[in-house]
Amino acid sequence: MKKVFFFILLGTAVLGCKQNSNEVTHKHTNALIHETSPYLLQHAHNPVNWEAWHPDVLEKAKKEDKLLLISIGYAACHWCHVMEKECFEDEAVAQVMNENFINIKIDREERPDVDQIYMDAIQMISGQGGWPLNIVALPDGRPFWGATYVPKDNWIKSLEQLAELYKNDKQRVTDYANDLANGLQAINLVENSKDSELYSLEQLDGAVQNWTQYFDTFLGGHKSAPKFMMPNNWDFLLHYATATNKPEIMEFVDTTLTRMAYGGIYDHVGGGFSRYAVDVKWHVPHFEKMLYDNGQLTSLYAKAYAVTKNNLYKDVVVETIAFVEEELMDKNGGFYSSLDADSLDEHGNLEEGAYYVWTKEQLIDLLGDDFKLFQEYFNINSYGHWEEENYVLIRDKSNDEIANSFDIDIKTLRKTIKKNLSQLKSERNKRSRPRLDDKILTSWNGLMLKGLVDAYRYLGNDDYLKLALKNAEFIEREMIKEDGSLYRNHKGGKSSINAFLDDYATVIDAYFSLYEVTFDEKWLNLSKNLLEHTQKHFFDDASGMFFYTSDKDRSLIRRTIEVDDNVISSSNSMMAINLYKFDKLFPEQGYGKTSKQMFKNVQKDFDRRAQGFSNWLHLVLYTHQNFYEIAIIGDDYMEMAQQIGKEYLPNSIMAGSKEDGNLELLKNRSVPGRTLTYICQEGACKLPVSTAKDALQQL
Template identity: 35%
Template sequence: MTTRPGRRTTATLALTLALLSATQPEAVESTEAIATHPPALQQRLDAALAAKGSDYAPRTEHLKPDGQPRFTNRLILEDSPYLLQHAHNPVDWYPWGPEAFEQARRENKLIFLSIGYSTCHWCHVMERESFEDLAIAELLNEHFIAIKVDREVHPDVDQTYMTAVELLAGRGGWPMSSILTPDGDTIDGGTYFPPAEFTRLLERARDLWQAQPDALRAQAERVARAVSRALDTQGQAAALDDAIIDRALAELLARHDELQGGFGLAPKFPQEPRLGLLLDQALRTGDDAALAAAIFTLKRMARGGIHDQVGGGFHRYAIDNDWLVPHFEKMLYNQAQLAQVYLAGWRLTADPNLARVTRRTLDYVLRDMTSPEGGFYSATDADSDGDEGRFFLWTPAELRAALPAEDADLAIRFHGVTETGNFEGRNILHVPVALDAFAAAEGVAPADLQQQLAQIHETLYQVREERPHPHRDEKILTAWNGMMISALAEAGAALEEPRYLAAAERAADLLWAEARPAPGQLTRVYLDGRASQPALLEDYAFLGAGLIALYDASADPRWLERARELTDALWSRFADPEGGGLFMGEASTDTPLMARPKDLSDGAMPSATSAALHLLAALDQRTDDLRYGQRAGALPAIPAILGDGS
């Protein structure tokens, strides 16, 4: 399953053991498990289904003889591809919002909260095994209010309930599964559950809620207090000075894998914020050790299977130490950050191979992850044609069928392809010998070899395009698009590539037109011509940074004015006047949340607070408004500067 390192917990919660150690349940009779909806809602669901058109293929095993889905729930009304994947489960899902909690309180039911995202492999597994199961659906529909959340749309909700799961279970991951009171406090939680264990969890929770509701509420209140304390502790920080940076760098270099690159043991994530820290240190101070570690990791990743050797771009992480076997999903935020760190590496070293990786990554996004309107899609799945990674794998026979004999032989040698393969009988293309060394052994000039390989990869790309593609999550997230705008604008200026700058400007104009319903206000999600969901701190901060990058690249003052508007709105919407710092989201009075979290630790992405701090500093340097510098100085330092990298 998709996991991340868990926090150590100081107490064992008896309820967790009670829930998971219950005896085997009696069999639940499978019925139609059809939820009854009010007529007005049913009309909306029917209209939304009809609007999908005749080519619509419902994602469910429960179909009528005419191919129509037997079940349709409220998620068909949503703008999240992840939620839409579950719109025809027999589970009567609700989206996150006040309606679900009001219904839970009215019927005095527990809430089952499921959090995941559209390209999550184990989320798909739990859907097939449990959420498509009629008996489990009947159990959920009768005794729970089931809420489905896309963590990419609601990272503030995810962080709050993930903190509870980590405290309870010792680790977190997706899919995240939690049992809540009607008031939204966590009773118990975990990640992926096999069907039998999931059924036991639900039945035991149901029985305890019916027999001991006060005890469960008291337990949930204790968990909520623990979550609040944990989030408050994360928000405590001392002043960020050179001594803290030096300690962070020393720890990071101590964890650097000098044989294979990266930090720590498998699974290995790119950990772009850490690479950025090393490269920034090298730029500011001339630190040779920091530069060497960062460049070594960048080169090793570029040679590994985590790097799509045919199509460009990077998979999310590698499951081994040598970057060979990736988890095959691709995320927009990885492409944006890796393009920036490879560009920074090239600027510091003038190594043309680093510039080539930058270009290939950005070209992949422009070719395969860009909407007709110019926005950037969120992700592609790990699975294709029924198997993980099938789209990206090759056999020697497939290479020989795709290429002329001489090119096929070269591709097989260069990419370490064998008859037995390196992943389930097929081959993940990688570069076991560095290009210059391979060229020397072959007796050819590196530039000539590079040109021949580029032609080979283009041919393989065209052949691969005929295969069944992984699912693509086509929602356009404001924050992630802001990150890609920054990468394209910076690369367009540094590499003197006008098309990158043009793509960045087009995306920024799209968001300004579609994701800005009023001055000083943003939405987070844009999908199928419709904007939705109030924007979070990270949306204002990362889009603001993208606008600053466009201003720096073009000197067009409109980008600076737009960045100022977003920055002023950011401070008014998210600043904590009492505790200091910035909240992840705006306060909500209609949907309960155990705590209002702040994003202070870098992980797979820079924290939202870090992005806001950089934006404020950038405006302090580019305007004469003293407030930006004062606000930057008022923010707490990042307490976990290294984050967890996942």
Template identity: 40%
Template sequence: MNKLGSEVSPYLLQHKNNPVHWEPWGPEALERAKKEDKPILVSIGYAACHWCHVMEHESFENEEVASIMNAYFVNIKVDREERPDVDMVYMEALHQMGLNGGWPLNVFLMPDQKPFYGGTYFKRANWIQLLHSIHNAFKNNREELTKSAEGFAVSLSENASFFAHTDLNEISLVIPAAVNKIKTALDPIFGGINKAPKFPLPSLIQFLYTLPASLSVELGVPVLAQTWLEKMAQGGIYDAVGGGFSRYSVDSEWFCPHFEKMLYDNAQLLSAYTKAYKRERNPLYQEVVFDTIEFLKRELLSPKGLYYSSLDADSEGVEGLFYTWTYEELAALNNEEFLKTYAISKHGNWEEGRNILFKSSPVLNAYFKKEMAQLMDWRKLRVRPGTDTKEILVWNAQLVSAFLEAYQVFGRPEDLSSAIELLNAIEVEFKSGSIWLHQASYAKEPIYAFLDDLSALSLAYIQTYLQLKASAYLAKAEAILVQIQQNFSHKELALYAYRSKKADFLIAEKVEVMDSVMPSSNSMLCESFLWMGILSNKAEFTVEGREMLSQILDRAIAHPAYFANWLRVYSDWVEYPKALLKYGGAVEGLVEFDWCIDKDQLVFIPYEGMEGYLLCIGDYCFSPVKSLDEVDKQLATLI
């Protein structure tokens, strides 16, 4: 019997009518596998996943396939966004098997949850063949499968031998070499990593845009970074009509997206384009920021004041149908310049005679304001893609920080209001007593917040404190960091486990360190510790952050593109640290205070309990002084 009908995950509910006897991840299904001595099939995906839908239609809705699965396996469906910890373990298992990852992720486990084989999308015939092969192997070669599963389970465990230690006090400059290494992987024509499919990688963009301006110019970064952001904004990956970015482009030119839109991409890209605008004052970046914020509020804002997870790629069973256009539709706008600007073809520039809006030059979409308004009106008559209505803590917390950053740069009061309203909603919806939750709604048992949830939230509180100067936000950030120290510490590492010690059993506890489409939970936490050390004047937090950096820097140097958030934190706090000016009492003259180091390298911080100013560079502080003239003299010693 299919047991997904009482779930809250839209992805799981998509499968509630499959003839497969799906069960949610939990003790009931896991115990049944042991009791009946059956292998487990764990099938992992997410609501906006195109190939997940394809495999569902081809295989999981098919009676013949379902009968085989039901007879031979305990079948468990997992929403990777609801249980990222489960996904993390079994995606790593797939990599250990020498296979490429992706979704849907289908992994076969022994009854004790240990994996022995897996893959991603399978065509129906291949899937049926595989199911029979797995059944026969489990029946006739049990000992061999058990041995293989034991080996994979051992390889999934983290230990100190995987992480080298680097003495931060003895290492020479690493950022210039890391940037030069990253540059060799970048596409000089269209920007981004030089391969397809092509993902935006916001952490890498933000790292490049937070380098000191003089160093950035010296290393030749500005042209590469500008190309990257302009080409994405011109490409089909950006929704010229409605705002917001799709998850990735299937080609190397940002032309054809996989049309799903994710909250986590758009929250981070808001920050990336805001940082870029602050440095370049490119009006195209401002348009992207403003239109993406409008998209998020129009399409993903929930009645609770939180933001939903994503929009599907498909509508009416067709990928991209909502976002693409026939020539006849676009010709009805009666504007030849529009057709040329957006590379419109009479026969379609994409599949089935349809057109993706794709600009060959960085013209503003606002130049065609009338046409865009007409297309938006026509789009309202279409069937909308499905919305994944899960509300996830980490992505909402990241959006708080993005709203705050937009307010700091553009000065729009509504962006500050959006940040505070969202933070207030987070406090209401994601907290149960003193316990933070991963998602606002759940089916049976609450899911405790993961490390990325709490790390992103602590940063959101810190940024809110820096903006509003209200000490209550700093106290909340510190309370979260203390919870993390108590519940997520690793017995061997300065890094932290992804899951709380209170979480349910998994065969391995992972330590997330790579910055990919999202900054890693540990890199966000490291930044929180370093901020808290300065803001609370508690050296133990600073020591904690530096220890984390020392344990990861060796990997970051070797693979800089995939440790970009770590490198940004290291650059900001160790190699090219910002000047943090703590002030108490009179604040006259702060806004006008200027000096010859890059302006965005100076951060003003309220400091209760003192009169005057305290200048800190990284984790070193000068002696307190009473006037800005004396601060100016201290700054002069740095030049």
């Protein structure tokens, strides 16, 4: 591909991620006023003539032969707010943009299909990416220039030069756009592998061993800053450590989960996790709080509690769910997307983290005689200091260590700290709250639903099942269309965007898991219907994988095939696991064959970068170790299932009924007056047992 000959027009691009004040009247209003996304509505009164992403807008650009300026961000994104204030609220900037471009604003959370393509483009152009993501493209959408955050003067200069370049040397621009479009297609190709062998356990051991060189065994996570929580990484390593008896891997998982829970990245006052930490010790977070992080981490900590019975992990689950219920739950049962990193400080200025940080003087005034204990517990010292006079609460000692140093018992310590945090929460509630992104996204709700199911399964709190059912019913009522397809988004009673593969994959998984704890076949049938819809409308016969977008939607530059596991697992890895599990209940449908082929298509990459395919790696353990179908039949089937299900059994699925059920696994197994558990593999079952203890011994 040709070198990017005009990326140097840009000043330094800054990786990053403002929102209009609530004015009574507005000098400017653009087409975004008709949207529901809070991020798009933030820009509805910019002087820029913003449009939302829509086929009609692209047709307009073609007719007028005008370049597209595509700006992508999200509501909780700090640097998006900065660039809006500096550039998009400025009338001189808007004049340049309006005269030379068709300007399109995109909420990346609503339109990840567009974001994926242009994020790949900017990484090919510059070798880096981030948000705000700003792309200049030909009228048909093919990109040729990109940048993240750009200061005002550089922004104006760059746009003027790009417009002049297109006017005077259109062929040069078009040639480069062609090359880039070809590159975007090439990096997205997945071959239908003809490998005869599946990735082995021995190969997996080697891949994990290579991965360990990046482990931070003292502070947890990976040896880097910023430090990202990667739930699917730690989830797989938990599975791997327990399945292959690797205590050193389990120790690393424990260290990571403990340090994350101790860190400032965890909100000790209000529960829930922020997006990532800017340092190596999980101390100072990027303060935005996202539903997708908290949903996945709820699942992870619940599983880790099942393995370790560590009360710290249980506390994290309880407090995180309380945060989500209090801050992110709509009355209709759906969950909102995020809380912003920024909020108003005591002087009325928007500041990142203003809602969450404390000065020493504030804490002394609030806590009085308890301050000395609190100071030691949460490091109101050089270790916990952030900047200026502000501290971010962070732990680095266990309850036992603190209790011993103060010569008090654990019960007294916990009671005192709980009282202190309640005092801080009451005081914090008086502050200006972070701004809320109250759109509801299907895939993120699927992740949170799975978190609630896992929390109920492993902690046994009935309230979590009630919350899960309320959310599951919301998804069924508001997000599933009459034709069986899904919507991506919902806000104020309105849904407008067709769902993407991750929406289907997460809800399929969550509904399947909900069936495993309720044995209500409604959820299993809904899950299966969604699975069949994806096979019909998303599957690519040529590659044996699933496209990210449905064949019902207008194709963009490419139909993306997503395989790399990132902060959220890739939609294809989730689908491969869904298919694997459904094959155990419906072996005649061919789901297992598809899952196996998907696995083969990506396994060549496992050696190179195991952490980027961690969700896929579960399939190695499923395939090469015993995988069980657990069938429970009889009057006390729910009680039996709860006793078995609270154990961490990743290589299994559960089915149950009071009498012989509709599933093949549940037919002809009922014995009057007895509750029996059958441990099966590929439909072949061991002799039934009548106690959970005996069933677990067979497992």
